[in-house]
Amino acid sequence: MSYIEIHDVSRTYRQKDQVFQALSHVDLQIEQGEFICLLGPSGCGKSTLLNILAGFDRVTEGTVSIGGKPITAPTIRNVTIFQNYGLLPWRTVEKNVELGLESLHIPADKRHEIAEHYLKLVGLQDFRHHHPAELSGGMQQRVAIARALAVDPDILFMDEPFAALDALTRMNLQDEISSICRQQHKTIIFVTHDIDESVVLADRIVIMTPNPGHIKAILPVDLHGQRDRTSPDFLHVRDRVFQSFSLKPEDKTEYYI
Numbered sequence: 743m744s745y746i747e748i749h750d751v752s753r754t755y756r757q758k759d760q761v762f763q764a765l766s767h768v769d770l771q772i773e774q775g776e777f778i779c780l781l782g783p784s785g786c787g788k789s790t791l792l793n794i795l796a797g798f799d800r801v802t803e804g805t806v807s808i809g810g811k812p813i814t815a816p817t818i819r820n821v822t823i824f825q826n827y828g829l830l831p832w833r834t835v836e837k838n839v840e841l842g843l844e845s846l847h848i849p850a851d852k853r854h855e856i857a858e859h860y861l862k863l864v865g866l867q868d869f870r871h872h873h874p875a876e877l878s879g880g881m882q883q884r885v886a887i888a889r890a891l892a893v894d895p896d897i898l899f900m901d902e903p904f905a906a907l908d909a910l911t912r913m914n915l916q917d918e919i920s921s922i923c924r925q926q927h928k929t930i931i932f933v934t935h936d937i938d939e940s941v942v943l944a945d946r947i948v949i950m951t952p953n954p955g956h957i958k959a960i961l962p963v964d965l966h967g968q969r970d971r972t973s974p975d976f977l978h979v980r981d982r983v984f985q986s987f988s989l990k991p992e993d994k995t996e997y998y999i
């Protein structure tokens with residue numbers, strides 16, 4: 743049995759007087775420590791699947807379990823990071839990172855020590871007394887990542903966390919989250935519609951397509967930590983993803999007489 747088991751999951755929503763099928767017969771098994779990207783165009787059910795796994799939504803049919811237990815509600819063991827950072831504007835950076843630790847009733851001096859550690863990890867130790875509004879979008883998302891890691895979650899769910907950032911900041915954060923999460927052996931489920939992002943980050947890319955939302959293919963990324971965006975191996979995986987979406991015409995042989 744795998745760490746996360748998704749069996750024959752379907753999700754329908756009632757939209758006005760119609761039933762809309764957001765997910766149809768999804769099967770997926772995920773091992774502990776895997777970095778999984780759910781990749782697909784708008785409306786293919788990526789967030790729906792993530793929300794079901796995070797316990798924010800429920801299945802209409804099928805079963806989902808983590809560590810052998812059915813998912814019934816969100817738990818403090820798993821943390822979700824959203825696109826809009828979700829920081830509390832009236833708290834300093836440090837106090838934002840300590841937030842989850844307070845819910846775990848960790849004493850103040852220990853909280854402080856853990857917050858310091860994770861702020862250092864994301865390179866923001868010098869900004870601990872700043873407020874979120876004084877930071878750039880990329881820095882705010884780093885605070886959200888530090889806050890998420892500080893509670894030492896089993897699983898990190900990330901729903902397009904870098905979508906609002908400029909391309910260069912986004913690339914930096916992709917590299918950072920990839921190395922931090924691999925160092926810490928976290929299980930990550932990461933939603934994106936960006937093909938390059940999925941190739942940079944994932945151990946496996948789950949390719950989803952809409953109407954109804956389902957898994958079209960699962961692509962292992964065998965780049966062994968070598969995620970140089972310009973390397974031939976990287977471009978080869980990228981091409982395979984494009985082909986899965988049928989976005990890249992097959993190479994055609996041309997004959998000249």
Ligand SMILES: Nc1ncnc2c1ncn2[C@@H]1O[C@H](COP(=O)(O)OP(=O)(O)OP(=O)(O)O)[C@@H](O)[C@H]1O
Pocket residue numbers: 755756757762763764782783784785786787788789790791935955
């Ligand atoms: N609570 C809801 N009620 C009704 N319909 C919903 C609800 N949640 C999602 N849907 C529908 O299910 C479909 C899949 O939505 P979902 O947000 O999972 O897609 P997505 O792949 O994450 O898209 P995007 O990349 O745009 O966020 C959409 O057509 C959406 O309108």
